[in-house]
Amino acid sequence: MALKERLNKNIEAKAWYGELPVESLYTVGIAGEKFFRAIKDQGIFLGTKCHNCDMVYVPPKIYCERCLGKLDEYIEVAQCGSLESFTCVHIGLDGRKLEEPIFIGLIRLDGASTCLVHKLGEITVEELCMGMRVCAELKPKAKREGGINDILYFKPTKE
Numbered sequence: 299m300a301l302k303e304r305l306n307k308n309i310e311a312k313a314w315y316g317e318l319p320v321e322s323l324y325t326v327g328i329a330g331e332k333f334f335r336a337i338k339d340q341g342i343f344l345g346t347k348c349h350n351c352d353m354v355y356v357p358p359k360i361y362c363e364r365c366l367g368k369l370d371e372y373i374e375v376a377q378c379g380s381l382e383s384f385t386c387v388h389i390g391l392d393g394r395k396l397e398e399p400i401f402i403g404l405i406r407l408d409g410a411s412t413c414l415v416h417k418l419g420e421i422t423v424e425e426l427c428m429g430m431r432v433c434a435e436l437k438p439k440a441k442r443e444g445g446i447n448d449i450l451y452f453k454p455t456k457e
C-alpha cells in the first residue's frame with residue numbers, strides 16, 4: 299500500500315515501530331517564575347488579581363481567562379484553604395500498582411478564586427472530605443529548588 303492511498307477501514311492501518319529523538323524544555327513562564335520564586339525564597343504563595351472580574355488566579359496567570367485583560371498585580375494569598383475535591387491514586391506513572399495509594403487534592407487557598415492541584419499528606423482515606431481545611435507543608439527553605447515539589451503536600455488543619 300502506497301502512502302498516498304486513502305484508508306477506508308481502520309484495520310488497514312499499520313503500526314510503525316521505532317524511536318524518534320525528541321527533546322523538550324518546559325518553562326514555567328513569567329507568572330510561574332514569580333510563583334515558584336516566592337515559595338522558594340519567602341515561603342509564600344502569590345496570585346494575580348483581575349479587578350475587572352474580581353478574580354485571583356493561583357497559580358498566577360499573566361492574562362485573565364475571562365476578560366483576557368493583562369494581569370500584573372501580584373498579591374499574597376494564604377497557605378491554607380479548603381479541599382474542593384480529591385481523588386485516590388493506586389497506579390504510579392510507570393503503570394505499576396503503588397504500595398500505598400496517594401491522595402491528590404484540588405485546593406482553593408484562602409484569597410484565591412481558582413484551585414491548585416497537589417498531593418495530600420498526613421491524612422487517611424477515612425478523614426478525607428470535601429470542604430475540609432488544609433494547609434501547605436513546605437520543604438525546609440534550604441532544600442527548596444523553585445518548583446512544585448517545594449510544596450511537599452497539603453495536610454489537614456486542626457481548625
Ligand SMILES: [Zn+2]
Nearest residue numbers: 348351362365
Ligand atoms: Zn478579568
